[in-house]
Amino acid sequence: MKVLLTGADGFIGSHLAEQVVRDGHEVRALVLYNSFDSRGWLDGISDDVAREIEFLPGDIRDPALMMSAVRDRDAVMHLAALIAIPYSYAAPDLYVQTNIQGTVNLLNAARAADVSRFIHTSTSEVYGTARYVPMDEGHPLQGQSPYSASKIAADQMVNSFHTSFGLPTVTIRPFNTFGPRQSARAVIPTIISQLAAGKREVQLGALTPTRDFTYVPDTVAGFTTALTSTAGVGEVINLGVGFEVSIGQTFDLIAEAMGIDATATEDPARLRPANSEVERLFSDNTKAREILGWQPKFDGVDGFREGLRATAEWFTEPAHLARYRTDAYVV
CATH class of the missing domain: 3.90.25.10 (UDP-galactose 4-epimerase, domain 1)
Known part of the structure; x- marks a missing residue:
């Protein structure tokens, strides 16, 4: 598949980029533009993998660039986000611009490009403090920080593009990778x-x-399974060990x-x-096991x-x- 991977320069994104390339897919990696020409953690990957990646510096807050980035792609794997909870107390507007508006920019671009799969990254933080355990995908959402509130909004925008426009979305909700x-x-x-x-x-x-800590190879396996699975469209799926x-x-x-x-x-x-x-x-990871056939190693x-x-x-x-x-x- 031809894949756009946002947030490819980050922690999970860099591990995922390497694996998606090794799985034989064609990867366009969106890395946050900076004046140092840094590709984040992708600067340190092996040359044989790096040669197979098309690097695209940019920012998901730019709607025109996202239209260009998604054009000719079969799938979008959207990991780009501001994730630091303490910084969200200091700069909540920036979290709205990046996590909500940036996601909408990608959704519009994916809809225009008629992609076959849009994989969106959520977070267990959207659940807030557990009201019951284990926490399944039906657990109430509680925005206990500006960060978690912005991710709840992004998740809901993704769901709305599936229900309103038929965009084939899958929301992956990792627990503490x-x-x-x-x-x-x-x-x-x-x-x-x-x-x-x-x-x-x-x-x-x-x-x-x-x-509920999940080691990064298990999280990556959840994403790669969601990319190629015929199941899961329209679903929110926890990735947690339990x-x-x-x-x-x-x-x-x-x-x-x-x-x-x-x-x-x-x-x-x-x-x-x-x-x-x-x-x-x-976490309750029943859906991941039943829908994706995923289970943590x-x-x-x-x-x-x-x-x-x-x-x-x-x-x-x-x-x-x-x-x-x-x-x-x-x-």
Whole structure:
């Protein structure tokens, strides 16, 4: 298939770009335009994969460019978004422009190009704190941060283009993906990078909330399955392991995996506003199993440990660790 992949320069997007190329598809990778000609994490991929990618610098907020980007594509895999929750408190307008209007720009372009599949990336944050567990796709949506509110709106726009215009959409809703290349704004890289830099008292946000962490190869497998599956059109599909663990327990597992004796403390600067914190996320992945035939390979505590070990190994490579600021909290 001829695929447009937005957000290809980011964490999940770069892993996905590599896999989609290896699967034999023709990839046009939208990377955020910048004056350094950086392709983000795609700068470090192997030459044999990079040669097969058509790189397109741009911004999903530009509707004319999105029309051009989607033209002649069979499918759109839309991952581009602003995702940092703390920054959404400071710049909510920017999240509306990128996550909502940017998604609408791509939807209009996909409709004009008559694509055969539009895969949209949601987030488990749209559910807010669990009202029941495990959380299926029918769980109420709760915009507990400007980020999550913007993603709820984007999800609804995608659904509206399916119901109103028949656009063949699939909304993939990952739960807390982690792995190599992830931003230190996420908790697992925050822990690993601080420990790898020699800190033995690690500064974190709240330690009691629980998450359902999915190792990035499993998330990528969910997306690639959705690309080629004949099922799932019009559906919202969770990608989660179905394994719940607290941030404090996660810290302990990482320290154990790295063989380090350390403690975690709550840094007030890293705490979300009280009513904005999502206290509990725990997925029901029944639809992913039944509709896509997807199931995580890294499941349960053993799978989580395996993913943590591999992630820690990547971060502790000096060249990788040097790309992270471990001495300051950056929103």
